[in-house]
Amino acid sequence: MEMREAFIGGLLEAMKKDDKIVVLDADLANCIKSAPIHKAFPERAFNVGIAEQNMISIAAGLSSYGFKPFVSSFSPFATRRVCDQITLSCLYSKQNVKIVGTDPGISAEINGGTHMGMDDIGTLRSVADIVIFEPVDEVQLKAALPAIIDYNGTMYIRLFRKTLENVFDENSYKFDLFKADVIQEGKDITICCSGIMVQETMKANEILKSEGISAEIINVHTIKPIDSETIVNSAKKTGLVLTCENHEIIGGLYSAVSEVLSKNYPTKMDAIGVPNCFGEVGKMPYLKEIYKMRAEDIVSKVKEMIKNK
Amino acid sequence: MDLQEICKEIRIDTLKCIGSIGVGHIGGSLSIVEILASLYFKHMNIDPSNPKMEGRDRLIVSKGHAGPAVYAALANRGYFSKDLLLTLNKSGTLLPSHCDMNKTSGIDMTTGSLGQGFSCAVGVALGSRLKGDGATIYTIIGDGESQEGQIWEAAMYAAHAKLGNLIAFTDYNRMQIDGNTDDINSLEPLDKKWESFNWNTIVIDGHDLKQIDEAIKNAKSQDKPTMIIAKTIKGKGVKSIEEKGFACHSLSLNEETVKAAIDEIRRAK
Numbered sequence: 354m355e356m357r358e359a360f361i362g363g364l365l366e367a368m369k370k371d372d373k374i375v376v377l378d379a380d381l382a383n384c385i386k387s388a389p390i391h392k393a394f395p396e397r398a399f400n401v402g403i404a405e406q407n408m409i410s411i412a413a414g415l416s417s418y419g420f421k422p423f424v425s426s427f428s429p430f431a432t433r434r435v436c437d438q439i440t441l442s443c444l445y446s447k448q449n450v451k452i453v454g455t456d457p458g459i460s461a462e463i464n465g466g467t468h469m470g471m472d473d474i475g476t477l478r479s480v481a482d483i484v485i486f487e488p489v490d491e492v493q494l495k496a497a498l499p500a501i502i503d504y505n506g507t508m509y510i511r512l513f514r515k516t517l518e519n520v521f522d523e524n525s526y527k528f529d530l531f532k533a534d535v536i537q538e539g540k541d542i543t544i545c546c547s548g549i550m551v552q553e554t555m556k557a558n559e560i561l562k563s564e565g566i567s568a569e570i571i572n573v574h575t576i577k578p579i580d581s582e583t584i585v586n587s588a589k590k591t592g593l594v595l596t597c598e599n600h601e602i603i604g605g606l607y608s609a610v611s612e613v614l615s616k617n618y619p620t621k622m623d624a625i626g627v628p629n630c631f632g633e634v635g636k637m638p639y640l641k642e643i644y645k646m647r648a649e650d651i652v653s654k655v656k657e658m659i660k661n662k
Numbered sequence: 663m664d665l666q667e668i669c670k671e672i673r674i675d676t677l678k679c680i681g682s683i684g685v686g687h688i689g690g691s692l693s694i695v696e697i698l699a700s701l702y703f704k705h706m707n708i709d710p711s712n713p714k715m716e717g718r719d720r721l722i723v724s725k726g727h728a729g730p731a732v733y734a735a736l737a738n739r740g741y742f743s744k745d746l747l748l749t750l751n752k753s754g755t756l757l758p759s760h761c762d763m764n765k766t767s768g769i770d771m772t773t774g775s776l777g778q779g780f781s782c783a784v785g786v787a788l789g790s791r792l793k794g795d796g797a798t799i800y801t802i803i804g805d806g807e808s809q810e811g812q813i814w815e816a817a818m819y820a821a822h823a824k825l826g827n828l829i830a831f832t833d834y835n836r837m838q839i840d841g842n843t844d845d846i847n848s849l850e851p852l853d854k855k856w857e858s859f860n861w862n863t864i865v866i867d868g869h870d871l872k873q874i875d876e877a878i879k880n881a882k883s884q885d886k887p888t889m890i891i892a893k894t895i896k897g898k899g900v901k902s903i904e905e906k907g908f909a910c911h912s913l914s915l916n917e918e919t920v921k922a923a924i925d926e927i928r929r930a931k
Contacts, residue, residue: 414785
């Protein structure tokens with residue numbers, strides 16, 4: 354199932370039980386496929402047209418009236434374009450608004466540089482009180498949705514729209530919004546990864562295993578507030594930390610993990626991610642190649658790090 | 663006390679409030695006093711002893727820098743003691759320069775970054791309609807604030823959504839920080855702009871209580887949002903402040919100036 358279908362489907366079910374949930378779109382309802390919600394609850398679904406700033410502040414107004422708004426747009430328009438509205442109308446005002454930014458990082462593909470949220474996490478991460486969450490797969494997204502709805506505050510949800518290979522097992526996965534997932538324990542290196550780079554890390558892991566390298570793999574699904582404890586404990590065990598993210602390496606996961614470790618347990622680190630440059634049109638395999646975000650790039654980086662340990 | 667007298671009290675308390683710290687947004691505070699008095703003392707269904715009352719009418723002062731006048735009005739209406747007015751912008755105060763719903767009793771929305779409060783008001787009006795509580799949502803925007811693109815995004819959607827429960831005022835004192843609006847970035851023809859955005863548009867003298875009253879009554883009978891363009895005078899009520907022109911957006915006020923201004927207001931008819 355596509356991530357957007359899982360999200361919209363889950364939200365639609367929740368709306369049947371919770372009449373406080375409202376949905377706002379800014380002319381990209383068709384992209385997140387929220388039509389079933391607009392059809393089932395026309396009075397609780399608003400399409401404000403191409404006016405993202407208005408959408409965010411309207412959502413804050415609805416929140417002040419006791420509603421639980423979910424808004425969505427492409428990730429740069431849901432963050433950079435509306436940073437002041439998120440900061441003041443939502444966070445400073447202590448409102449409960451859930452902002453969904455789709456097509457994060459390179460997943461904007463042929464929409465190109467203008468539509469690539471390479472810096473969406475960086476844009477919002479320094480704003481006080483915000484929660485930033487990025488699901489890895491359908492299993493995690495479904496498990497997270499009740500926690501997202503229940504969380505009374507403003508949250509940014511970074512959502513890949515299309516189908517993703519499942520990393521987690523539906524029957525055994527236990528989700529905690531504020532606790533990172535240790536996907537695999539290891540002793541040679543810690544790999545903190547998020548979003549679509551978790552699947553890439555898992556591919557790299559197969560190669561690393563075959564070469565006798567034991568990696569501890571942590572999925573940091575909530576980048577703010579970050580689960581320092583899990584990261585520090587892992588760094589103490591392996592003494593080497595690599596971050597892998599679908600975001601520029603400035604301001605995102607690499608920065609967040611660096612902040613945790615530099616204070617609590619200084620550890621040698623390196624990063625896989627977009628090397629602080631603008632995006633460009635291209636399919637994901639091409640973009641992963643030019644930004645060195647493929648499984649084989651992760652393997653090379655890990656080996657280099659272990660060699661220089 | 664009649665509304666005219668209440669306006670005098672609000673003006674005096676606004677001066678005392680800003681005077682207590684010696685500097686503040688006096689011009690755009692004094693220009694909306696009649697609007698505030700009409701709303702808080704006549705038209706709004708509110709209860710100062712229950713500031714979060716369900717279904718109450720709400721006021722979003724999108725030009726959040728008019729905080730001191732709003733605080734003076736709220737204190738006079740009984741939301742909090744007038745002593746609190748003397749804590750404006752002091753460390754740890756409940757009365758910050760710009761309106762804050764999480765700090766001050768009676769404030770319905772946090773505002774200050776211009777343009778946003780107006781969109782919030784649209785959200786609040788949608789919320790009230792969804793709840794079906796019959797509340798009227800009032801909002802006050804600045805004329806300079808109307809240079810923000812977000813105002814027009816919100817204007818377009820409020821009309822599209824036929825928000826008859828939304829009544830807005832523009833404090834049209836024709837001045838902003840850097841000069842006269844007509845010199846910086848003219849809003850004219852402002853009434854035509856709102857009409858063309860499909861708002862019920864009424865132009866009044868913003869210091870005439872009767873005209874405000876009639877405009878609100880007219881607005882309440884509409885099935886679309888109403889913009890009341892209130893022609894006002896920045897710094898209204900104190901000659902020495904009015905004479906400063908656009909410079910009265912924010913002024914230093916010493917004890918003597920405040921005392922003289924209060925005397926002037928008391929003497930006025």
